[in-house]
Amino acid sequence: MKEPHILVINPNSTASMTSKIAAAARAAAxxxxxxxxxxxxxxxxxxxxxxxxxxxxxxxxxxxxxxLEIDYSISAVVIACFDDTGLFELKARSPVPVIGIGEAAYHVASVAALKFSVVTTLPVSVPVLEENLRLLGLASRCAKVRASDVPVLELEDPASNARHRIEGEIETALKDDGIGAIALGCAGMADLASDLTDKFQVPVIDGVASAVRLAEMVAR
Structure with missing residues (x-):
């Protein structure tokens, strides 16, 4: 059996975010x-x-x-946008498994806890995530999709207070939502999951790591 080769595609054009995603993927693999x-x-x-x-x-x-046309060694693809951009179209026509980081985080969160909430970036993303949860059959397991009012690119700026706002939204979710896990709703939050799990003492789930581990399992 060949060892997995996972192609991770960040659908946006920000190379620094792709580097962060790659580090999280390699750490999980x-x-x-x-x-x-x-x-x-x-x-x-x-x-x-x-x-x-x-x-x-x-x-x-x-x-x-x-x-996929030039590299036949690819055994699975991860779409590294929490909106699961293009995911359902690619699943329908791909010769290999395709997993979205939102999809993966929701499934892992639903195993980790009976109820979970999502903490994402801006309010404009909330309806997209809610619809994806519905399409995946997991809307009833998600207590709330919450926006932290953090623009995605602020997650690339070490001087921003993005982490503070994300932590504040997690605190509110844990107080108000009756949940046992949090899914971080952006690939740019991948490097925060371990520290936030330690801080809040509940599973805080990164979709990049979740998708890579699921892709490994499916590819094998």
Whole structure:
């Protein structure tokens, strides 16, 4: 049995976020798993709501088709946007498994706790995530999708107070939502999950790590 080769595609064009995603993916993967992380050169710098998601689709689809055409070693693909941009279309036509980081985080959170909440970036993303939960059959397990009012690209700025606002929204969720787990609703939050799990003493789930581990299992 060949060892997994997981292609991780960040659908936005921000290379620094792709580097963060790649680090989280490699940290989650088994020692023999190969991770290739890429992003389109053009398209929105961040995906914040349905308009950005639609604008990202041409670059995402072209990159997906090109890489699978030239590299037959790819055993699974992870779409590294919590909006699961293009996920259902790619699942329908892909020769290999395709997993979204939102999809993966919801499934892991629903195993970790009877009820979970999502803490995402801006309010414009909330309806997209709620619809994805419905399509995946997990809406009843999610108590609330919460916006922390953090623009995605602020997560790339060490001087911003993004982490403080995310922590505040998690505190409110744990107080008000009757939950046992949190799903972090942005790939740019991937590096926060371990520290936030320690701080709040509940599972705080990163979709990148969740998707990579699920992809490894499916690929094998």
């Amino acid at each position: 088994g020692p023999a798993t190969r991770i290739t992380a890429i992003n389109p050169r053009q398209g929105p710098a961040a995906i914040q709501g349905p308009e950005d998601g639609a604008a990202a689709l041409p670059g995402l689809y072209a990159l997906f088709d090109h890489r």
